Amino acid sequence: MRALLAAPLFALLALQPALAADPEAGAKIVKTQCGACHAVVAGKNLVGPSLAGIVGRHSGSVEGFRYSEANKKANLTWDAKTLDTYLTNPKALVPGTTMTYAGLKSETQRADVIAYLATLK
Ligand code: HEC
Numbered sequence: 001m002r003a004l005l006a007a008p009l010f011a012l013l014a015l016q017p018a019l020a021a022d023p024e025a026g027a028k029i030v031k032t033q034c035g036a037c038h039a040v041v042a043g044k045n046l047v048g049p050s051l052a053g054i055v056g057r058h059s060g061s062v063e064g065f066r067y068s069e070a071n072k073k074a075n076l077t078w079d080a081k082t083l084d085t086y087l088t089n090p091k092a093l094v095p096g097t098t099m100t101y102a103g104l105k106s107e108t109q110r111a112d113v114i115a116y117l118a119t120l121k
Contacts, residue, residue, distance in 0.1 A: 026116025055118045070096030
């Protein structure tokens with residue numbers, strides 16, 4: 001009986017990180033993990049393109065940024081799913097990208113980062 005009750009409870013707990021994506025925590029992660037290369041204000045490109053409005057944007061389309069051939073040809077739309085894959089391991093999704101970032105291994109942290117990126121207009 002106890003085992004029968006426990007199963008749905010575990011299922012609920014497993015869902016929690018996705019439900020609890022925290023944009024404020026994401027802002028802090030972006031500042032420390034991405035901030036050296038990416039600004040979050042529109043029109044400001046550093047080593048990497050501005051992340052303003054990145055969610056929903058087509059890859060390689062930030063104006064004034066000189067992308068690598070790899071990023072130009074990636075042909076992705078940056079949504080929660082593609083960003084999650086990319087941020088796990090950028091070079092796996094876009095082989096040859098010049099984004100030298102090893103990846104964010106924590107699923108919770110990626111969800112937080114994406115929740116924050118979605119607030120940037
Ligand atoms: C060491 C510098 C560096 C760090 C750290 C870094 N990036 Fe990047 N990022 C780049 C560069 C450079 C590019 C352009 C890559 C290319 O042209 O191949 C890029 C590209 C991107 C793109 C694709 C943009 C587009 O318009 O197609 C996204 C999304 C992105 N970065 C998000 C992030 C996030 C989120 C973080 C932090 C978790 C991060 N990056 C950390 C340098 C960095």
